[in-house]
Amino acid sequence: MTCPFCGYRQDKVVDSRESKEGDLIRRRRECLSCGKRFTTYERVDEIPYMVVKKDGRREKFDRQKVLNGLLRACEKRPVSVASLAKLVDEVEARLSEDPDREITTTEIGELLMQRLRALDKIAYVRFASVYRDFQDVEAFFAELQQLMRQKRT
Numbered sequence: 001m002t003c004p005f006c007g008y009r010q011d012k013v014v015d016s017r018e019s020k021e022g023d024l025i026r027r028r029r030e031c032l033s034c035g036k037r038f039t040t041y042e043r044v045d046e047i048p049y050m051v052v053k054k055d056g057r058r059e060k061f062d063r064q065k066v067l068n069g070l071l072r073a074c075e076k077r078p079v080s081v082a083s084l085a086k087l088v089d090e091v092e093a094r095l096s097e098d099p100d101r102e103i104t105t106t107e108i109g110e111l112l113m114q115r116l117r118a119l120d121k122i123a124y125v126r127f128a129s130v131y132r133d134f135q136d137v138e139a140f141f142a143e144l145q146q147l148m149r150q151k152r153t
Helices: 063-073 081-097 105-119 121-131 137-152
Strands: 011-018 025-031 037-042 050-052 058-060 102-104
Touching (some): 050 105, 063 081, 063 105, 063 121, 081 102, 121 137
Parallel strands (some): 050 102
Antiparallel strands (some): 011 025, 050 058
């Protein structure tokens, strides 16, 4: 750190304390040249996770938005909120593995549908109908047929 009094670039840390929230560290430092003390604050500079939309726009990953979509698909179904939170955790884990910290909405949707299919078939079809934006009954019926074929095998 550079001393704010004399500009010297070496100091020693006299005291360190973490904030109550745990997101900040306060350090008391002493300049090795002039002997004056000063305080610095350290905080983790997090790079947000980004979602790449189908039209190319990017927005911050919103855990609650993903969870709300799953909750709507699982309305009146015997699926616990804890299991849905676990699905969102898995998507976040996938995000944290990517060095770019980006994921497409297509990847998110596919990840969620894979896991939702194993969890609850009705919730899966509901989610797929919104995610895949079925335009007619035939597309919806084709998805149901595919699901039924997979169940038989």
